[in-house]
Amino acid sequence: MTPAHNPAKHAHPSESLPVRTPSVPLSVSLITLGMIFTQTGASFAKGLFPHVGAAGATTLRLTLAALVLLLIFRPWRQKLDPAQWRAVLLYGATMGAMNLFFYAALSSIPLGIAVALEFTGPLAVALAGSRKPLDFFWVAMAVLGFAALLPLGESSEHFSMVGVLLALAAGGCWAGYIIFGQRAGTGGGPHITALGVSIAAIIALPFGITTAGTTLLDPAILPIALGVALLSSAIPYALDMVALPHIPSRLFGILMSGQPALAALMGLLVLGETLSLWQIAGIAAIIVASLGATVTIARNTPPPVG
Secondary structure, eight states: OOOOOOGGGGOOOOSSSOOOOOOHHHHHHHHHHHHHHHHHHHHHHHTTHHHHHHHHHHHHHHHHHHHHHHHHHOGGGSOOOHHHHHHHHHHHHHHHHHHHHHHHHHTTSOHHHHHHHHTHHHHHHHHTTOOSHHHHHHHHHHHHHHHHHSOTTOOOTTSOHHHHHHHHHHHHHHHHHHHHHHHHHTTOOHHHHHHHHHHHHHHHHHHHHHHHGGGGGOTTTHHHHHHHHIIIIIHHHHHHHHHGGGSOHHHHHHHHTTHHHHHHHHHHHHHOOOOOHHHHHHHHHHHHHHHHHHHHHHHHSOOOOO
């Protein structure tokens, strides 16, 4: 996955002509649509695995998305100082690793479970340094959800402990992506994401070439790969760019909490992946923990001064 960078932190009001901005309901609709595109793209990407493998699908998705973003945002027109370049390199590196781990996890576990396990990364960032009893409750809820998703006693080749560990590794990279993305995005804009995705594509490229070779250039799969790149990266990011400056960050966090459920739904509709009631309960527990942490942290955060 490629979570969107929040441009709301760097948006500045116009000092001249009034600009007509989307309403909150419209912004919510745009972000929700972007989430649907993201999980649909992940579902289609899994269909590429028999042809190019997980690493090959990752490479195609990131490379094609990078080309689209580079053509749209043309980041070469911007100047970055050495400190910004270090942050962008770390941002892109964690993005590339996150996608490689996530797609590798999809090879052996259902999409909904992979997204739920990956969500432990941003949840850990959100709860880092928590001291309030209610925060520990959300941690306990997330741990229970995680335990419910472990394939203990299961022998299915489609759901393995390796996949669980890969999804957790993707979550760890997502945590780094959030931290480094905030640093890289300070004073930046959409060109930062174009650079980050490009760096991620460069990191994924050797793995894709090693596993898939010239199959990556097969004309028969390139249209599907382009669709995955557009659905998973270019379109959701464009929608977020329009919507995020006009909704509260808490509302964005609440919307994002629904990603695991949406992933499970798309996994069922597109891939035919069914989950047990126990697994559904585990996903629900992680969603509740993420939702609760979002609301609690937003409530305890003092408003900005000035």
